[in-house]
Amino acid sequence: MKVTLCGTRGSLANAGPQTVRYGGNTACVEVRGEDGTVLVLDAGTGIRALGERLVGASRIDLLLTHLHMDHIVGLGFFKPLFKPDMDVHIWGPPSATLDMRHRLARYLSPPLFPVLIRDLPCRLTLHDVARERFAIGGFEIMADLVCHPGPTVGYRISERGVALAYLPDHEPALATGKVPTDADWTSGFALADDANVLIHDAQYSDAEYGDHAGWGHSSVSHAIDFACAAGVKHLVTFHHDPSHDDDALDRIIEEAREGGEAVRRERITQAEADAAEIRQRAQEDARLAVERAEAELRRRVAEFSVDMAEKIVERNLDRETQIALIENYINSVGNGSRT
Numbered sequence: 001m002k003v004t005l006c007g008t009r010g011s012l013a014n015a016g017p018q019t020v021r022y023g024g025n026t027a028c029v030e031v032r033g034e035d036g037t038v039l040v041l042d043a044g045t046g047i048r049a050l051g052e053r054l055v056g057a058s059r060i061d062l063l064l065t066h067l068h069m070d071h072i073v074g075l076g077f078f079k080p081l082f083k084p085d086m087d088v089h090i091w092g093p094p095s096a097t098l099d100m101r102h103r104l105a106r107y108l109s110p111p112l113f114p115v116l117i118r119d120l121p122c123r124l125t126l127h128d129v130a131r132e133r134f135a136i137g138g139f140e141i142m143a144d145l146v147c148h149p150g151p152t153v154g155y156r157i158s159e160r161g162v163a164l165a166y167l168p169d170h171e172p173a174l175a176t177g178k179v180p181t182d183a184d185w186t187s188g189f190a191l192a193d194d195a196n197v198l199i200h201d202a203q204y205s206d207a208e209y210g211d212h213a214g215w216g217h218s219s220v221s222h223a224i225d226f227a228c229a230a231g232v233k234h235l236v237t238f239h240h241d242p243s244h245d246d247d248a249l250d251r252i253i254e255e256a257r258e259g260g261e262a263v264r265r266e267r268i269t270q271a272e273a274d275a276a277e278i279r280q281r282a283q284e285d286a287r288l289a290v291e292r293a294e295a296e297l298r299r300r301v302a303e304f305s306v307d308m309a310e311k312i313v314e315r316n317l318d319r320e321t322q323i324a325l326i327e328n329y330i331n332s333v334g335n336g337s338r339t
């Protein structure tokens with residue numbers, strides 16, 4: 001799987017020398033499978049240049065997380081949609097009110113855009129994503145609703161045991177201001193669980209989040225906490241606020257990384273304390289087990305001595321027979337059975 005970030009900005013494009021390192025185009029990611037399958041995640045302004053490179057493909061699957069403008073504004077400028085021999089499948093979250101075609105038509109129709117969606121020359125198929133696994137080419141894909149205003153999904157894309165999670169607009173810290181640690185209570189957890197790469201919303205600095213709680217986005221620290229909780233191997237911060245230039249992003253990410261290091265160290269210390277407690281409990285259990293075994297042995301020896309004394313008296317056994325009986329008993333105790 002090869003992943004290329006074509007647009008990393010959130011909300012509104014901000015292209016120019018001040019965003020040249022982190023990127024100024026809005027959300028768009030190209031994912032190529034080993035068998036040549038092409039997935040495009042979201043259709044922000046980054047999709048225009050990507051479309052130039054994809055005109056030679058025969059099928060493209062475009063996976064939309066939701067229909068906010070920063071994720072669909074590039075659609076009208078995506079060249080494959082204007083090629084008659086091209087199969088384009090657009091996948092997106094279901095809505096209780098309007099189907100995908102009618103929702104996209106609100107943008108792809110005058111006065112906002114001159115071309116109607118029904119007049120696009122490509123062979124276009126629209127799909128509501130189900131909240132279950134489905135396949136596109138060699139990819140296995142899982143979609144699930146995540147915490148963001150309006151119907152919004154995140155995606156987990158797997159190929160040969162490697163998983164990419166894509167949650168560009170996501171606020172798992174809504175309500176408490178902190179990312180929960182319990183998997184069952186964390187939006188998007190199953191999508192990101194143990195993923196190799198997580199592309200995640202990181203719109204705000206910690207200081208900015210307070211004024212934007214409930215807007216559907218995360219701070220960089222939230223993205224780090226969410227990635228740590230889900231056991232992600234590599235986090236890619238994404239959906240950067242248009243007001244953050246490259247230098248501001250360097251600063252915000254460095255601050256969050258230092259905070260993340262402290263959290264990580266704290267977690268390691270806690271894990272070590274937990275391990276020490278488990279070791280101590282195991283030693284105590286072992287000591288009690290030895291004590292129980294010794295008591296049982298003492299009881300059995302006493303029982304045997306009483307039995308033996310009775311037999312000796314009853315049958316008037318000679319010394320050799322007494323010794324043989326005792327040896328026989330000792331052997332049976334060694335074999336774990338009782339006489």
Ligand SMILES: [Zn+2]
Nearest residue numbers: 010011070169
């Ligand atoms: Zn967005």
Ligand SMILES: [Zn+2]
Nearest residue numbers: 066068148169
């Ligand atoms: Zn959004």
